[in-house]
Amino acid sequence: xxxxxxxxxxxxxxxxxxxxxxxxxxxxxxxxxxxxxxxxxxxxxxxxxxxxxxxxxxxxxxxxxxxxxxxxxxxxxxxxxxxxxxxxxxxxxxxxxxxxxxxxxxxxxxxxxxxxxxxxxxxxxxxxxxxxxxxxxxxxxxxxxxxxxxxxxxxxxxxxxxxxxxxxxxxxxxxxxxxxxxxxxxxxxxxxxxxxxxxxxxxxxxxxxxxxxxxxxxxxxxxxxxxxxxxxxxxxxxxxxxxxxxxxxxxxxxxxxxxxxxxxxxxxxxxxx
Amino acid sequence: xxxxxxxxxxxxxxxxxxxxxxxxxxxxxxxxxxxxxxxxxxxxxxxxxxxxxxxxxxxxxxxxxxxxxxxxxxxxxxxxxxxxxxxxxxxxxxxxxxxxxxxxxxxxxxxxxxxxxxxxxxxxxxxxxxxxxxxxxxxxxxxxxxxxxxxxxxxxxxxxxxxxxxxxxxxxxxxxxxxxxxxxxxxxxxxxxxxxxxxxxxxxxxxxxxxxxxxxxxxxxxxxxxxxxxxxxxxxxxxxxxxxxxxxxxxxxxxxxxxxxxx
Numbered sequence: 314x315x316x317x318x319x320x321x322x323x324x325x326x327x328x329x330x331x332x333x334x335x336x337x338x339x340x341x342x343x344x345x346x347x348x349x350x351x352x353x354x355x356x357x358x359x360x361x362x363x364x365x366x367x368x369x370x371x372x373x374x375x376x377x378x379x380x381x382x383x384x385x386x387x388x389x390x391x392x393x394x395x396x397x398x399x400x401x402x403x404x405x406x407x408x409x410x411x412x413x414x415x416x417x418x419x420x421x422x423x424x425x426x427x428x429x430x431x432x433x434x435x436x437x438x439x440x441x442x443x444x445x446x447x448x449x450x451x452x453x454x455x456x457x458x459x460x461x462x463x464x465x466x467x468x469x470x471x472x473x474x475x476x477x478x479x480x481x482x483x484x485x486x487x488x489x490x491x492x493x494x495x496x497x498x499x500x501x502x503x504x505x506x507x508x509x510x511x512x513x514x515x516x517x518x519x520x521x522x523x524x525x526x527x528x529x530x531x532x533x534x535x536x537x538x539x540x541x542x543x544x545x546x547x548x549x550x551x552x553x554x555x556x557x558x559x560x561x562x563x564x565x566x567x568x569x570x571x572x573x574x575x576x577x578x579x580x581x582x583x584x585x586x
Numbered sequence: 587x588x589x590x591x592x593x594x595x596x597x598x599x600x601x602x603x604x605x606x607x608x609x610x611x612x613x614x615x616x617x618x619x620x621x622x623x624x625x626x627x628x629x630x631x632x633x634x635x636x637x638x639x640x641x642x643x644x645x646x647x648x649x650x651x652x653x654x655x656x657x658x659x660x661x662x663x664x665x666x667x668x669x670x671x672x673x674x675x676x677x678x679x680x681x682x683x684x685x686x687x688x689x690x691x692x693x694x695x696x697x698x699x700x701x702x703x704x705x706x707x708x709x710x711x712x713x714x715x716x717x718x719x720x721x722x723x724x725x726x727x728x729x730x731x732x733x734x735x736x737x738x739x740x741x742x743x744x745x746x747x748x749x750x751x752x753x754x755x756x757x758x759x760x761x762x763x764x765x766x767x768x769x770x771x772x773x774x775x776x777x778x779x780x781x782x783x784x785x786x787x788x789x790x791x792x793x794x795x796x797x798x799x800x801x802x803x804x805x806x807x808x809x810x811x812x813x814x815x816x817x818x819x820x821x822x823x824x825x826x827x828x829x830x831x832x833x834x835x836x837x838x839x840x841x842x843x844x845x846x847x848x849x
Contacts, residue, residue, distance in 0.1 A: 370753055371753075372749055372752075396749065396753045397753075398753070398754055401753050401754060402749065402750065404746050404749070404750060408747055410768070411845050412768040412769065412843070421751070421754055422754035425751065425754055425755045425757070426754075454844070470754070
């Protein structure tokens, strides 16, 4: 059942060097994420969370350190970064291809990997959409559907690749509160059904506690792991859970840690990036 | 069926903005007619709309008039299509390869500001026939616009789409065909529409200078022969031809970019 992959980040360091101004985005950051774990990463704005996600995704190389997936080296300074469909990214601003219908978008991955012929891929896509309750919009273009539905469709597109790891970079940031809770429910169902390993970045602490098995609180830049919070709440989870004392206590604990870092960032004049 | 269209027409006439538009056109025609009839200085020299209309009616049955249409359209389409065939791959290549862009782009930037019409004397010299030189300048008119718009379209593709495709397991080749091409299509279509407009400007002027066929020459002939209503008939025909060609491009464009229609 579990097909999620274990991610091991070891001493990951990333230095950007635009115009000689050395910016250390990640500083000896290490974390172990178990197979099929739902891991949420929170931290001040611009602290380097996305840098870490991009390194896992294979969009850029590390300056030092290594990242392993199931014991295999994914990324190191000497290994050129390669993205792959074993760890699919869902982007902050959404990246459904506007020139394809939702069904074509969902069929994109399996077709790109030459796993399926176009016709089979289309059928498989329709099935995926059916399972996820998105059949009605299969033939719509992304420009025609609401932003909340677009996010769900993008998650469906990612899951159609059956990735070991799902990387989500603040996917629900721009959604209104109501749409957000519905989207959480959706993601939870996907997770409970398929159990991929999830690496989820957010600023929303309620979201973090509600979704996560563990919450990683990052320090301000250069980012390392400041604190790890276990969220031992049973699954499947219901949105009413958020009002429970357990949840509230965890949230407060999480907030204290994040706030301390945010204050530090604020005082050195860190800007939103 | 007829009742349907009649109803549609009544409805359209009921629209206030349409009535205003018709009113201004009517006023314009009346003023034009009057100034011509009364011999108002300068503007009165233009033939009256009634004379133009009468001339148009006779021209409609004149094979020479329709041949002019045919000749100009053939020149336009030939030049335009060659511009697409050469320009689109070049634009894509320059958009994709940074090295190629660094090498070839400066050359294009030097050539581009030269107005296509400035090429007329040279092209008359080095092309064996007037027809070829005509098609060549028409081609030039569309070529640079087509190339630049595609380069721009490819360079402006959001990084997210390329990353998303790579993340979904796309090979570079697959990314080119299924991401870069469709993503740059809207911009390419803008280039085609603008290029089509330039093409008409170029062909008309070139026909006046370098040949004795086509709509441009028809208009010029009206001037040379002192048949002033023919000048205006020529002008109106060129305007209509340009409008129809652009409408055609837009129509084709819409067919290939269905996702833009839903916004």
